[in-house]
Amino acid sequence: MRLALLIIFLVFIVMQFIRPDKVEYIENSPYELKTDIKTMEVLKIACYDCHSNKVDYPWYSNIAPFSWVVINHTKEGVKALNFSNWEKYNYVQKEEKLKAIYRTVYSSMPLPSYAWVHKDAKLSKEQREAIRDWTGVRAK
Numbered sequence: 001m002r003l004a005l006l007i008i009f010l011v012f013i014v015m016q017f018i019r020p021d022k023v024e025y026i027e028n029s030p031y032e033l034k035t036d037i038k039t040m041e042v043l044k045i046a047c048y049d050c051h052s053n054k055v056d057y058p059w060y061s062n063i064a065p066f067s068w069v070v071i072n073h074t075k076e077g078v079k080a081l082n083f084s085n086w087e088k089y090n091y092v093q094k095e096e097k098l099k100a101i102y103r104t105v106y107s108s109m110p111l112p113s114y115a116w117v118h119k120d121a122k123l124s125k126e127q128r129e130a131i132r133d134w135t136g137v138r139a140k
């Protein structure tokens with residue numbers, strides 16, 4: 001029993017040495033999305049922690065295995081959509097992203113696990129609709 005505990009403890013310690021890189025923090029990106037304050041407010045509360053270079057990493061993002069999950073979400077999120085790089089997208093890409101936001105803000109985004117921990121990221125119907133209106137894409 002003691003040996004088992006010791007082994008679990010050692011595995012946990014070794015896990016701490018596997019530290020994936022976090023998303024780079026950029027305070028003033030020249031490519032940052034600029035839009036109305038109301039939209040920015042919702043995006044910052046619910047999306048920026050995975051879709052920007054301004055990720056506010058929680059304390060447990062320093063502890064494996066939580067760090068692996070959180071950092072993976074932020075890296076994959078930034079790859080799919082990065083509001084800090086918005087002005088680097090061309091017209092077609094922006095249209096695509098807006099459509100994807102329209103589609104996901106009512107379903108899969110923000111990720112349920114994130115909304116579960118960050119209560120204020122659990123968007124109300126009004127907040128979701130505001131984002132949909134903002135994307136300017138009409139439902140077919």
Ligand code: HEC
Pocket residue numbers: 043046047048049050051072073074076077080081097100101104105109110111114
């Ligand atoms: C906890 C991290 C997290 C948060 C918070 C989050 N996302 Fe994501 N998002 C991801 C990840 C990871 C992916 C890429 C993998 C995937 O598509 O599931 C993604 C993908 C996307 C995509 C691309 C989907 C596609 O099919 O092209 C859109 C659009 C998106 N997110 C919008 C949002 C919006 C809008 C918000 C805020 C309301 C948000 N996300 C909040 C993690 C997050």
